[in-house]
Amino acid sequence: QLQGPSTQLLDGVHVTITAGPTREPIDPVRYISNHSSGKMGFALAHAAAQQGANVTLIAGPVDLATPPGVQRIDVESAQDMLDTALAQAADIFIGCAAVADYRVADVADHKMKKTANTGAPTLKLIENPDILKTIAAQTKPPMCVGFAAETRDVEAYALDKLKRKKLALIVANDVSNTAIGFNSDDNAVVVLSEDDRVVFEQQSKQMLAQQLIHHIATHYHKHFR
Ligand code: CTP
Numbered sequence: 001q002l003q004g005p006s007t008q009l010l011d012g013v014h015v016t017i018t019a020g021p022t023r024e025p026i027d028p029v030r031y032i033s034n035h036s037s038g039k040m041g042f043a044l045a046h047a048a049a050q051q052g053a054n055v056t057l058i059a060g061p062v063d064l065a066t067p068p069g070v071q072r073i074d075v076e077s078a079q080d081m082l083d084t085a086l087a088q089a090a091d092i093f094i095g096c097a098a099v100a101d102y103r104v105a106d107v108a109d110h111k112m113k114k115t116a117n118t119g120a121p122t123l124k125l126i127e128n129p130d131i132l133k134t135i136a137a138q139t140k141p142p143m144c145v146g147f148a149a150e151t152r153d154v155e156a157y158a159l160d161k162l163k164r165k166k167l168a169l170i171v172a173n174d175v176s177n178t179a180i181g182f183n184s185d186d187n188a189v190v191v192l193s194e195d196d197r198v199v200f201e202q203q204s205k206q207m208l209a210q211q212l213i214h215h216i217a218t219h220y221h222k223h224f225r
């Protein structure tokens with residue numbers, strides 16, 4: 001719906017959002033990644049811009065158009081995404097990206113070849129930095145919002161992440177239901193804070209994003225300004 005400037009919830013607020021998967025190289029032509037479409041993060045960026053926010057969208061490799069009025073920065077690996085996130089000033093930071101938890105320890109400089117002598121290679125993985133946790137641990141952190149995609153004990157795991165990463169809000173997403181979440185157009189979530197729990201029923205990611213931005217903005221004005 002159309003909204004006049006007087007009803008904009010995030011006027012002058014800088015919102016930084018991570019979205020999509022990350023891509024972790026194995027060699028110059030191969031990588032490890034996941035099926036995140038980036039739709040939820042892009043929808044959030046669009047909705048935040050519609051509310052007057054100054055939006056930076058840090059996007060992993062996705063096939064999506066940049067929402068109007070949004071500054072988009074494309075990245076590949078988790079380390080790129082972290083470096084870019086640390087270079088942004090933000091009042092609200094929303095970690096929506098499906099960051100690869102691990103990367104290959106020793107990326108090959110040249111395309112790996114099949115060799116009869118050594119057989120199938122074993123990839124040694126090392127843990128990636130936690131982007132959201134790093135941002136939330138800064139001396140003057142923005143209000144941090146995380147996503148938790150889980151297949152069981154959804155809210156318990158989400159609450160654990162809220163506390164462990166020192167987040168203001170966590171969006172808990174039950175991805176055991178394949179009609180919602182990851183690659184689909186719809187989603188249904190529960191948003192948790194230290195002291196409240198709000199259910200958002202199944203709907204399009206665009207509609208949901210508008211409601212989530214409303215909820216996030218309300219929390220921001222109540223607790224962070
Ligand atoms: N996240 C991040 N950097 C990482 C891993 C996760 O910023 N290296 C963010 C995600 O963008 C998301 C939140 O942390 O907002 C939770 O991600 P999730 O993968 O559910 O949590 P993990 O801490 O990685 O735990 P696990 O995968 O074991 O459930």
Ligand code: CA
Nearest residue numbers: 098099100101
């Ligand atoms: Ca993870």
